[in-house]
Amino acid sequence: MRIKFLPLLALVILILSPTQMAAAAPLADVANDKVVLNFPETATFSAQLTASATINSVTLEYGNEQQTCGQVVANAFPQFTPSSSVSVEWTWDMRQSGSLPPGASLWWHWRYTDETGQEYVSDVQHATWLDDQHPWQTLSSGNLRLHWYNKDQTFAQTMLDAGLEALRRNEQQAGLTTDTPVDIYVYPNYTDMQDAILYEPSWTGGQAFPEDNIVIMGISGSDATWDKNTVIHELTHVLIGHFTFSCLGTVPAWLNEGLAMFSEGRLDPDMQSQLDQAIRNDTLMSVRSLNGGFSELPDKANLSYSVSYSITKFLIDTYGQQKMTQLLTDLRDAKPIDDALRDVYGFDTDGLEDAWRQAIGAAPRAVSAQPTAQPTPTHVPTIVPVGGVPLAVTPTPYVVPTSSFNQTQTPTRSAPPLALTIVLACFCVTILLIFGVLVLGLVLRSQKSQGGKNG
Numbered sequence: 001m002r003i004k005f006l007p008l009l010a011l012v013i014l015i016l017s018p019t020q021m022a023a024a025a026p027l028a029d030v031a032n033d034k035v036v037l038n039f040p041e042t043a044t045f046s047a048q049l050t051a052s053a054t055i056n057s058v059t060l061e062y063g064n065e066q067q068t069c070g071q072v073v074a075n076a077f078p079q080f081t082p083s084s085s086v087s088v089e090w091t092w093d094m095r096q097s098g099s100l101p102p103g104a105s106l107w108w109h110w111r112y113t114d115e116t117g118q119e120y121v122s123d124v125q126h127a128t129w130l131d132d133q134h135p136w137q138t139l140s141s142g143n144l145r146l147h148w149y150n151k152d153q154t155f156a157q158t159m160l161d162a163g164l165e166a167l168r169r170n171e172q173q174a175g176l177t178t179d180t181p182v183d184i185y186v187y188p189n190y191t192d193m194q195d196a197i198l199y200e201p202s203w204t205g206g207q208a209f210p211e212d213n214i215v216i217m218g219i220s221g222s223d224a225t226w227d228k229n230t231v232i233h234e235l236t237h238v239l240i241g242h243f244t245f246s247c248l249g250t251v252p253a254w255l256n257e258g259l260a261m262f263s264e265g266r267l268d269p270d271m272q273s274q275l276d277q278a279i280r281n282d283t284l285m286s287v288r289s290l291n292g293g294f295s296e297l298p299d300k301a302n303l304s305y306s307v308s309y310s311i312t313k314f315l316i317d318t319y320g321q322q323k324m325t326q327l328l329t330d331l332r333d334a335k336p337i338d339d340a341l342r343d344v345y346g347f348d349t350d351g352l353e354d355a356w357r358q359a360i361g362a363a364p365r366a367v368s369a370q371p372t373a374q375p376t377p378t379h380v381p382t383i384v385p386v387g388g389v390p391l392a393v394t395p396t397p398y399v400v401p402t403s404s405f406n407q408t409q410t411p412t413r414s415a416p417p418l419a420l421t422i423v424l425a426c427f428c429v430t431i432l433l434i435f436g437v438l439v440l441g442l443v444l445r446s447q448k449s450q451g452g453k454n455g
Contacts (some may be wrong), residue, residue: 028120039131046089053114062108085406099198162228174327176239190218216291245343248334254290258312275306
């Protein structure tokens with residue numbers, strides 16, 4: 001559920017795979033073709049290139065393997081001195097492009113041309129974007145591969161079993177399956193996990209990357225149930241991302257998070273208590289307000305998760321797994337959420353809220369034409385660590401207008417300063433006086449002239 005940014009040097013969308021592109025030109029004479037990882041900041045590619053004539057053009061083509069709408073290839077142009085044998089090097093700086101998740105698969109090859117116009121392409125190379133300072137171990141079963149360190153085999157098996165349970169529940173409850181391997185990277189604490197990826201909130205305790213088939217998480221060290229639920233929650237996001245992958249369709253946050261929460265099982269007592277209180281006090285947020293994202297305020301975020309769970313549970317318990325699978329299929333096929341809900345269940349988002357509120361004994365949905373203040377939504381594919389610090393960011397409320405035509409304002413004019421007014425008035429009076437004197441002088445001179453002629 002995250003977008004990965006490649007350096008904005010020269011991004012090209014191609015239909016051919018890297019291997020097919022490499023096969024289109026003669027095989028290059030390349031030695032010491034390698035990448036040096038300075039995890040999590042940089043990846044430095046280097047090689048020795050040789051040709052029968054002077055090499056005058058070198059391009060590094062690279063990227064990372066992920067689920068995309070088309071083959072994405074980034075081009076880099078290393079500096080070199082033209083010769084028949086050249087050493088080239090170029091560094092991919094994740095601090096500028098945005099970080100990849102631990103475990104992402106990098107690929108690259110070299111394309112170069114000599115002065116005769118002959119082009120060469122090297123073999124495609126691969127590397128795993130992961131630190132080598134930890135003694136990683138791997139445990140596999142079916143399409144799941146669990147990677148961990150600094151914990152024993154029993155712990156790893158427990159986490160893997162939680163992942164297998166997630167696969168079973170999601171297939172049973174929503175028809176979600178995977179036919180490609182998913183990698184789960186488990187860090188022994190939240191600090192190690194947060195150090196492994198750039199530009200993520202300090203409170204992140206687990207995260208899913210559906211396009212890369214990767215889950216990363218830290219463990220609490222004190223709550224085994226929480227740790228297992230984190231595996232289930234994040235793996236559900238990967239399955240949803242796979243099933244609904246589309247270049248046009250989107251899955252509303254309440255459904256994405258609701259399925260992830262529902263796959264964990266029952267709400268924990270604290271979240272259930274908060275949900276029950278919101279039902280009694282009529283402080284439930286609307287379903288539409290949960291379409292795009294959740295608040296960063298801890299209490300509102302927790303209630304958003306609970307409400308999403310309740311809505312999703314209502315749909316599955318009332319209408320069954322097959323209709324939930326059809327809803328996800330419609331969303332994958334780029335149907336808007338209201339159209340998809342009408343197609344599968346016979347009601348839109350507002351109709352869903354009315355039926356859900358009635359089922360849980362909540363007050364009817366409030367209908368108002370007045371603008372509603374809402375917190376700025378945030379993308380929420382993450383798990384907050386147990387005992388994590390409160391969020392320090394307070395979103396700025398904004399008003400959603402009921403109509404864009406009701407916001408015209410009458411422009412106001414301000415009078416000029418008093419001093420400027422007095423100066424202009426004095427200037428005008430002076431001009432009038434001068435003009436009057438000139439006119440009077442002409443009149444008198446004319447009369448005197450006429451009197452002399454008559455005499």
